[in-house]
Amino acid sequence: MSEQTLHDPAGPPAVGESRAHVLDVLRATPEAVGVREIAAQTGLHSNTARFHLDTLVKEGLAESSTEGLGRPGRPRTVYRAVASRVPAGRRSYQLLAQMLTGLITEALPQPAQAAVNAGEAWGRYLADTPSPTQRIDAEEAIRRLTQVLTGVGFAPGPAENRPDPVIPLHHCPFREIAEEHRDVVCSLHLGLMRGALKEVRASLGVDRLEPFVEHSLCLAHLAPAEQHGADRTD
Known part of the structure:
Protein backbone atom coordinates (compact mmCIF):
# COMPACT_ATOMS: atom_id res chain seq x y z
CA MET A 1 0.00 0.00 0.00
CA SER A 2 1.42 3.38 -0.98
CA GLU A 3 2.14 6.15 1.55
CA GLN A 4 -0.35 8.37 -0.30
CA THR A 5 -3.07 5.84 0.56
CA LEU A 6 -2.06 5.81 4.21
CA HIS A 7 -1.86 9.58 4.61
CA ASP A 8 -3.69 12.55 3.15
CA PRO A 9 -1.54 14.96 1.08
CA ALA A 10 0.85 17.01 3.19
CA GLY A 11 0.20 20.67 3.84
CA PRO A 12 -3.02 22.54 4.67
CA PRO A 13 -6.27 20.60 4.31
CA ALA A 14 -7.79 20.71 0.84
CA VAL A 15 -10.57 23.29 0.78
CA GLY A 16 -13.31 23.10 -1.84
CA GLU A 17 -14.64 26.17 -3.64
CA SER A 18 -17.70 26.65 -1.41
CA ARG A 19 -15.76 26.05 1.80
CA ALA A 20 -13.02 28.41 0.60
CA HIS A 21 -15.68 31.09 0.05
CA VAL A 22 -16.96 30.57 3.61
CA LEU A 23 -13.39 30.85 4.91
CA ASP A 24 -12.78 34.03 2.88
CA VAL A 25 -15.91 35.62 4.39
CA LEU A 26 -14.77 34.65 7.89
CA ARG A 27 -11.31 36.13 7.30
CA ALA A 28 -12.80 39.37 5.96
CA THR A 29 -15.06 39.80 9.01
CA PRO A 30 -13.31 41.12 12.14
CA GLU A 31 -16.01 40.00 14.58
CA ALA A 32 -17.39 36.52 15.12
CA VAL A 33 -20.46 35.78 12.97
CA GLY A 34 -23.27 33.25 13.01
CA VAL A 35 -24.50 30.75 10.47
CA ARG A 36 -27.21 33.07 9.10
CA GLU A 37 -24.72 35.82 8.30
CA ILE A 38 -22.43 33.39 6.51
CA ALA A 39 -25.35 31.88 4.58
CA ALA A 40 -26.54 35.33 3.51
CA GLN A 41 -23.08 36.42 2.31
CA THR A 42 -22.24 33.19 0.48
CA GLY A 43 -25.66 32.30 -0.92
CA LEU A 44 -25.49 28.85 0.68
CA HIS A 45 -28.34 27.19 2.54
CA SER A 46 -27.97 27.55 6.30
CA ASN A 47 -27.41 23.83 6.83
CA THR A 48 -24.73 23.77 4.14
CA ALA A 49 -23.05 26.84 5.63
CA ARG A 50 -23.11 25.23 9.09
CA PHE A 51 -21.61 22.04 7.65
CA HIS A 52 -18.70 23.98 6.11
CA LEU A 53 -18.19 26.09 9.24
CA ASP A 54 -18.04 23.04 11.49
CA THR A 55 -15.62 21.36 9.08
CA LEU A 56 -13.37 24.45 9.10
CA VAL A 57 -13.36 24.27 12.91
CA LYS A 58 -12.37 20.59 12.79
CA GLU A 59 -9.59 21.42 10.32
CA GLY A 60 -8.23 24.12 12.59
CA LEU A 61 -8.99 26.95 10.15
CA ALA A 62 -11.76 28.49 12.28
CA GLU A 63 -12.95 28.47 15.87
CA SER A 64 -16.43 28.56 17.36
CA SER A 65 -17.84 29.94 20.57
CA THR A 66 -21.24 30.43 22.19
CA GLU A 67 -22.61 33.96 22.17
CA GLY A 68 -25.10 35.39 24.61
CA LEU A 69 -24.44 33.27 27.69
CA GLY A 70 -26.26 34.82 30.63
CA ARG A 71 -28.59 36.78 28.35
CA PRO A 72 -32.27 36.13 27.59
CA GLY A 73 -32.93 33.96 24.58
CA ARG A 74 -31.23 30.95 23.11
CA PRO A 75 -27.44 31.30 22.82
CA ARG A 76 -26.11 31.00 19.28
CA THR A 77 -22.86 29.59 17.99
CA VAL A 78 -20.57 32.11 16.29
CA TYR A 79 -17.44 31.55 14.25
CA ARG A 80 -14.24 33.40 13.44
CA ALA A 81 -11.24 32.53 11.31
CA VAL A 82 -8.08 31.43 13.10
CA ALA A 83 -5.36 34.00 12.49
CA SER A 84 -2.56 31.48 12.73
CA ARG A 85 -2.38 27.82 13.44
CA VAL A 86 0.31 25.53 14.71
CA PRO A 87 1.12 22.92 12.04
CA ALA A 88 -0.74 19.76 12.92
CA GLY A 89 0.35 16.16 12.49
CA ARG A 90 -0.42 14.21 9.36
CA ARG A 91 -4.05 13.35 8.70
CA SER A 92 -5.32 10.00 7.46
CA TYR A 93 -8.97 10.71 6.68
CA GLN A 94 -8.61 9.02 3.31
CA LEU A 95 -7.46 5.83 5.02
CA LEU A 96 -10.32 6.14 7.53
CA ALA A 97 -12.82 6.52 4.67
CA GLN A 98 -11.38 3.44 2.97
CA MET A 99 -11.68 1.43 6.17
CA LEU A 100 -15.25 2.56 6.91
CA THR A 101 -16.55 1.94 3.40
CA GLY A 102 -14.90 -1.48 3.46
CA LEU A 103 -16.58 -2.20 6.78
CA ILE A 104 -19.97 -1.18 5.39
CA THR A 105 -19.48 -3.41 2.35
CA GLU A 106 -18.56 -6.43 4.48
CA ALA A 107 -20.90 -5.96 7.45
CA LEU A 108 -24.22 -4.97 5.89
CA PRO A 109 -26.36 -7.39 3.85
CA GLN A 110 -27.35 -4.62 1.38
CA PRO A 111 -24.59 -1.99 1.58
CA ALA A 112 -25.67 -0.10 -1.56
CA GLN A 113 -29.25 0.33 -0.33
CA ALA A 114 -28.01 1.38 3.12
CA ALA A 115 -25.83 4.00 1.42
CA VAL A 116 -28.78 5.28 -0.64
CA ASN A 117 -30.86 5.63 2.53
CA ALA A 118 -28.10 7.49 4.36
CA GLY A 119 -27.55 9.74 1.36
CA GLU A 120 -31.25 10.60 1.19
CA ALA A 121 -31.24 11.69 4.83
CA TRP A 122 -28.27 14.00 4.21
CA GLY A 123 -29.77 15.30 0.98
CA ARG A 124 -32.93 16.30 2.82
CA TYR A 125 -30.85 17.99 5.51
CA LEU A 126 -28.77 20.01 3.04
CA ALA A 127 -31.63 21.09 0.77
CA ASP A 128 -33.33 24.46 1.09
CA THR A 129 -36.84 23.42 2.12
CA PRO A 130 -39.61 25.46 0.41
CA SER A 131 -42.60 26.80 2.27
CA PRO A 132 -45.70 24.55 2.36
CA THR A 133 -47.50 26.65 -0.27
CA GLN A 134 -44.55 27.11 -2.63
CA ARG A 135 -44.70 25.18 -5.90
CA ILE A 136 -41.34 24.03 -7.27
CA ASP A 137 -41.16 23.52 -11.03
CA ALA A 138 -38.53 21.41 -12.76
CA GLU A 139 -36.21 24.35 -13.45
CA GLU A 140 -36.26 25.51 -9.82
CA ALA A 141 -35.79 21.93 -8.59
CA ILE A 142 -32.68 21.55 -10.74
CA ARG A 143 -31.38 24.90 -9.47
CA ARG A 144 -31.81 23.82 -5.85
CA LEU A 145 -30.24 20.43 -6.49
CA THR A 146 -27.32 22.13 -8.23
CA GLN A 147 -26.88 24.41 -5.21
CA VAL A 148 -26.60 21.38 -2.90
CA LEU A 149 -24.16 19.61 -5.24
CA THR A 150 -22.04 22.75 -5.56
CA GLY A 151 -21.93 23.16 -1.80
CA VAL A 152 -20.68 19.59 -1.34
CA GLY A 153 -18.04 19.98 -4.06
CA PHE A 154 -19.32 18.13 -7.13
CA ALA A 155 -18.83 21.07 -9.55
CA PRO A 156 -22.10 20.40 -11.45
CA GLY A 157 -22.56 21.84 -14.92
CA PRO A 158 -25.79 23.11 -16.49
CA ALA A 159 -28.43 20.44 -17.00
CA GLU A 160 -28.33 19.12 -20.55
CA ASN A 161 -31.43 19.95 -22.56
CA ARG A 162 -33.00 16.52 -23.08
CA PRO A 163 -36.52 15.14 -22.52
CA ASP A 164 -35.12 13.72 -19.29
CA PRO A 165 -32.49 16.18 -18.00
CA VAL A 166 -28.92 15.10 -17.32
CA ILE A 167 -26.68 16.97 -14.87
CA PRO A 168 -22.94 16.58 -15.51
CA LEU A 169 -20.81 16.33 -12.37
CA HIS A 170 -17.28 17.45 -13.18
CA HIS A 171 -15.65 16.63 -9.87
CA CYS A 172 -16.11 13.83 -7.36
CA PRO A 173 -14.98 15.04 -3.92
CA PHE A 174 -14.51 11.39 -2.90
CA ARG A 175 -13.02 10.05 -6.14
CA GLU A 176 -10.20 8.00 -4.61
CA ILE A 177 -12.63 6.17 -2.32
CA ALA A 178 -15.31 5.86 -5.02
CA GLU A 179 -12.89 4.15 -7.38
CA GLU A 180 -12.35 1.35 -4.83
CA HIS A 181 -15.83 1.21 -3.26
CA ARG A 182 -18.07 2.38 -6.08
CA ASP A 183 -21.21 0.56 -4.94
CA VAL A 184 -21.23 2.28 -1.56
CA VAL A 185 -19.91 5.75 -2.43
CA CYS A 186 -21.85 6.25 -5.66
CA SER A 187 -25.01 4.91 -4.00
CA LEU A 188 -24.48 7.46 -1.23
CA HIS A 189 -24.28 10.21 -3.87
CA LEU A 190 -27.39 8.88 -5.62
CA GLY A 191 -29.30 9.01 -2.34
CA LEU A 192 -28.01 12.50 -1.61
CA MET A 193 -29.49 13.82 -4.85
CA ARG A 194 -32.76 11.95 -4.39
CA GLY A 195 -33.15 13.26 -0.86
CA ALA A 196 -32.52 16.85 -1.94
CA ALA A 230 -34.51 1.13 -8.67
CA ASP A 231 -31.28 2.33 -7.12
CA ARG A 232 -28.93 2.18 -10.10
CA THR A 233 -25.40 3.42 -10.42
CA ASP A 234 -24.39 2.14 -13.84
Whole structure:
Protein backbone atom coordinates (compact mmCIF):
# COMPACT_ATOMS: atom_id res chain seq x y z
CA MET A 1 0.00 0.00 0.00
CA SER A 2 1.42 3.38 -0.98
CA GLU A 3 2.14 6.15 1.55
CA GLN A 4 -0.35 8.37 -0.30
CA THR A 5 -3.07 5.84 0.56
CA LEU A 6 -2.06 5.81 4.21
CA HIS A 7 -1.86 9.58 4.61
CA ASP A 8 -3.69 12.55 3.15
CA PRO A 9 -1.54 14.96 1.08
CA ALA A 10 0.85 17.01 3.19
CA GLY A 11 0.20 20.67 3.84
CA PRO A 12 -3.02 22.54 4.67
CA PRO A 13 -6.27 20.60 4.31
CA ALA A 14 -7.79 20.71 0.84
CA VAL A 15 -10.57 23.29 0.78
CA GLY A 16 -13.31 23.10 -1.84
CA GLU A 17 -14.64 26.17 -3.64
CA SER A 18 -17.70 26.65 -1.41
CA ARG A 19 -15.76 26.05 1.80
CA ALA A 20 -13.02 28.41 0.60
CA HIS A 21 -15.68 31.09 0.05
CA VAL A 22 -16.96 30.57 3.61
CA LEU A 23 -13.39 30.85 4.91
CA ASP A 24 -12.78 34.03 2.88
CA VAL A 25 -15.91 35.62 4.39
CA LEU A 26 -14.77 34.65 7.89
CA ARG A 27 -11.31 36.13 7.30
CA ALA A 28 -12.80 39.37 5.96
CA THR A 29 -15.06 39.80 9.01
CA PRO A 30 -13.31 41.12 12.14
CA GLU A 31 -16.01 40.00 14.58
CA ALA A 32 -17.39 36.52 15.12
CA VAL A 33 -20.46 35.78 12.97
CA GLY A 34 -23.27 33.25 13.01
CA VAL A 35 -24.50 30.75 10.47
CA ARG A 36 -27.21 33.07 9.10
CA GLU A 37 -24.72 35.82 8.30
CA ILE A 38 -22.43 33.39 6.51
CA ALA A 39 -25.35 31.88 4.58
CA ALA A 40 -26.54 35.33 3.51
CA GLN A 41 -23.08 36.42 2.31
CA THR A 42 -22.24 33.19 0.48
CA GLY A 43 -25.66 32.30 -0.92
CA LEU A 44 -25.49 28.85 0.68
CA HIS A 45 -28.34 27.19 2.54
CA SER A 46 -27.97 27.55 6.30
CA ASN A 47 -27.41 23.83 6.83
CA THR A 48 -24.73 23.77 4.14
CA ALA A 49 -23.05 26.84 5.63
CA ARG A 50 -23.11 25.23 9.09
CA PHE A 51 -21.61 22.04 7.65
CA HIS A 52 -18.70 23.98 6.11
CA LEU A 53 -18.19 26.09 9.24
CA ASP A 54 -18.04 23.04 11.49
CA THR A 55 -15.62 21.36 9.08
CA LEU A 56 -13.37 24.45 9.10
CA VAL A 57 -13.36 24.27 12.91
CA LYS A 58 -12.37 20.59 12.79
CA GLU A 59 -9.59 21.42 10.32
CA GLY A 60 -8.23 24.12 12.59
CA LEU A 61 -8.99 26.95 10.15
CA ALA A 62 -11.76 28.49 12.28
CA GLU A 63 -12.95 28.47 15.87
CA SER A 64 -16.43 28.56 17.36
CA SER A 65 -17.84 29.94 20.57
CA THR A 66 -21.24 30.43 22.19
CA GLU A 67 -22.61 33.96 22.17
CA GLY A 68 -25.10 35.39 24.61
CA LEU A 69 -24.44 33.27 27.69
CA GLY A 70 -26.26 34.82 30.63
CA ARG A 71 -28.59 36.78 28.35
CA PRO A 72 -32.27 36.13 27.59
CA GLY A 73 -32.93 33.96 24.58
CA ARG A 74 -31.23 30.95 23.11
CA PRO A 75 -27.44 31.30 22.82
CA ARG A 76 -26.11 31.00 19.28
CA THR A 77 -22.86 29.59 17.99
CA VAL A 78 -20.57 32.11 16.29
CA TYR A 79 -17.44 31.55 14.25
CA ARG A 80 -14.24 33.40 13.44
CA ALA A 81 -11.24 32.53 11.31
CA VAL A 82 -8.08 31.43 13.10
CA ALA A 83 -5.36 34.00 12.49
CA SER A 84 -2.56 31.48 12.73
CA ARG A 85 -2.38 27.82 13.44
CA VAL A 86 0.31 25.53 14.71
CA PRO A 87 1.12 22.92 12.04
CA ALA A 88 -0.74 19.76 12.92
CA GLY A 89 0.35 16.16 12.49
CA ARG A 90 -0.42 14.21 9.36
CA ARG A 91 -4.05 13.35 8.70
CA SER A 92 -5.32 10.00 7.46
CA TYR A 93 -8.97 10.71 6.68
CA GLN A 94 -8.61 9.02 3.31
CA LEU A 95 -7.46 5.83 5.02
CA LEU A 96 -10.32 6.14 7.53
CA ALA A 97 -12.82 6.52 4.67
CA GLN A 98 -11.38 3.44 2.97
CA MET A 99 -11.68 1.43 6.17
CA LEU A 100 -15.25 2.56 6.91
CA THR A 101 -16.55 1.94 3.40
CA GLY A 102 -14.90 -1.48 3.46
CA LEU A 103 -16.58 -2.20 6.78
CA ILE A 104 -19.97 -1.18 5.39
CA THR A 105 -19.48 -3.41 2.35
CA GLU A 106 -18.56 -6.43 4.48
CA ALA A 107 -20.90 -5.96 7.45
CA LEU A 108 -24.22 -4.97 5.89
CA PRO A 109 -26.36 -7.39 3.85
CA GLN A 110 -27.35 -4.62 1.38
CA PRO A 111 -24.59 -1.99 1.58
CA ALA A 112 -25.67 -0.10 -1.56
CA GLN A 113 -29.25 0.33 -0.33
CA ALA A 114 -28.01 1.38 3.12
CA ALA A 115 -25.83 4.00 1.42
CA VAL A 116 -28.78 5.28 -0.64
CA ASN A 117 -30.86 5.63 2.53
CA ALA A 118 -28.10 7.49 4.36
CA GLY A 119 -27.55 9.74 1.36
CA GLU A 120 -31.25 10.60 1.19
CA ALA A 121 -31.24 11.69 4.83
CA TRP A 122 -28.27 14.00 4.21
CA GLY A 123 -29.77 15.30 0.98
CA ARG A 124 -32.93 16.30 2.82
CA TYR A 125 -30.85 17.99 5.51
CA LEU A 126 -28.77 20.01 3.04
CA ALA A 127 -31.63 21.09 0.77
CA ASP A 128 -33.33 24.46 1.09
CA THR A 129 -36.84 23.42 2.12
CA PRO A 130 -39.61 25.46 0.41
CA SER A 131 -42.60 26.80 2.27
CA PRO A 132 -45.70 24.55 2.36
CA THR A 133 -47.50 26.65 -0.27
CA GLN A 134 -44.55 27.11 -2.63
CA ARG A 135 -44.70 25.18 -5.90
CA ILE A 136 -41.34 24.03 -7.27
CA ASP A 137 -41.16 23.52 -11.03
CA ALA A 138 -38.53 21.41 -12.76
CA GLU A 139 -36.21 24.35 -13.45
CA GLU A 140 -36.26 25.51 -9.82
CA ALA A 141 -35.79 21.93 -8.59
CA ILE A 142 -32.68 21.55 -10.74
CA ARG A 143 -31.38 24.90 -9.47
CA ARG A 144 -31.81 23.82 -5.85
CA LEU A 145 -30.24 20.43 -6.49
CA THR A 146 -27.32 22.13 -8.23
CA GLN A 147 -26.88 24.41 -5.21
CA VAL A 148 -26.60 21.38 -2.90
CA LEU A 149 -24.16 19.61 -5.24
CA THR A 150 -22.04 22.75 -5.56
CA GLY A 151 -21.93 23.16 -1.80
CA VAL A 152 -20.68 19.59 -1.34
CA GLY A 153 -18.04 19.98 -4.06
CA PHE A 154 -19.32 18.13 -7.13
CA ALA A 155 -18.83 21.07 -9.55
CA PRO A 156 -22.10 20.40 -11.45
CA GLY A 157 -22.56 21.84 -14.92
CA PRO A 158 -25.79 23.11 -16.49
CA ALA A 159 -28.43 20.44 -17.00
CA GLU A 160 -28.33 19.12 -20.55
CA ASN A 161 -31.43 19.95 -22.56
CA ARG A 162 -33.00 16.52 -23.08
CA PRO A 163 -36.52 15.14 -22.52
CA ASP A 164 -35.12 13.72 -19.29
CA PRO A 165 -32.49 16.18 -18.00
CA VAL A 166 -28.92 15.10 -17.32
CA ILE A 167 -26.68 16.97 -14.87
CA PRO A 168 -22.94 16.58 -15.51
CA LEU A 169 -20.81 16.33 -12.37
CA HIS A 170 -17.28 17.45 -13.18
CA HIS A 171 -15.65 16.63 -9.87
CA CYS A 172 -16.11 13.83 -7.36
CA PRO A 173 -14.98 15.04 -3.92
CA PHE A 174 -14.51 11.39 -2.90
CA ARG A 175 -13.02 10.05 -6.14
CA GLU A 176 -10.20 8.00 -4.61
CA ILE A 177 -12.63 6.17 -2.32
CA ALA A 178 -15.31 5.86 -5.02
CA GLU A 179 -12.89 4.15 -7.38
CA GLU A 180 -12.35 1.35 -4.83
CA HIS A 181 -15.83 1.21 -3.26
CA ARG A 182 -18.07 2.38 -6.08
CA ASP A 183 -21.21 0.56 -4.94
CA VAL A 184 -21.23 2.28 -1.56
CA VAL A 185 -19.91 5.75 -2.43
CA CYS A 186 -21.85 6.25 -5.66
CA SER A 187 -25.01 4.91 -4.00
CA LEU A 188 -24.48 7.46 -1.23
CA HIS A 189 -24.28 10.21 -3.87
CA LEU A 190 -27.39 8.88 -5.62
CA GLY A 191 -29.30 9.01 -2.34
CA LEU A 192 -28.01 12.50 -1.61
CA MET A 193 -29.49 13.82 -4.85
CA ARG A 194 -32.76 11.95 -4.39
CA GLY A 195 -33.15 13.26 -0.86
CA ALA A 196 -32.52 16.85 -1.94
CA LEU A 197 -35.20 16.62 -4.65
CA LYS A 198 -37.68 14.95 -2.30
CA GLU A 199 -37.15 17.66 0.31
CA VAL A 200 -38.12 20.39 -2.17
CA ARG A 201 -41.13 18.31 -3.36
CA ALA A 202 -39.78 18.27 -6.90
CA SER A 203 -41.62 16.69 -9.79
CA LEU A 204 -38.26 15.23 -10.81
CA GLY A 205 -36.24 12.42 -9.29
CA VAL A 206 -32.83 10.95 -10.00
CA ASP A 207 -33.34 7.82 -12.08
CA ARG A 208 -29.70 6.74 -12.03
CA LEU A 209 -26.15 7.93 -11.54
CA GLU A 210 -23.66 7.04 -14.27
CA PRO A 211 -20.22 7.22 -12.62
CA PHE A 212 -16.91 7.95 -14.32
CA VAL A 213 -18.05 8.13 -17.93
CA GLU A 214 -14.79 10.03 -18.21
CA HIS A 215 -11.98 10.35 -15.67
CA SER A 216 -13.56 13.40 -14.01
CA LEU A 217 -17.16 13.21 -15.20
CA CYS A 218 -20.24 11.49 -13.79
CA LEU A 219 -23.79 11.93 -15.12
CA ALA A 220 -26.94 12.22 -13.01
CA HIS A 221 -29.97 11.17 -15.09
CA LEU A 222 -33.24 12.78 -13.99
CA ALA A 223 -36.78 11.65 -14.76
CA PRO A 224 -40.32 12.39 -13.56
CA ALA A 225 -40.46 11.48 -9.88
CA GLU A 226 -43.00 8.70 -10.32
CA GLN A 227 -40.91 7.07 -13.07
CA HIS A 228 -37.42 6.85 -11.61
CA GLY A 229 -36.56 3.27 -11.00
CA ALA A 230 -34.51 1.13 -8.67
CA ASP A 231 -31.28 2.33 -7.12
CA ARG A 232 -28.93 2.18 -10.10
CA THR A 233 -25.40 3.42 -10.42
CA ASP A 234 -24.39 2.14 -13.84
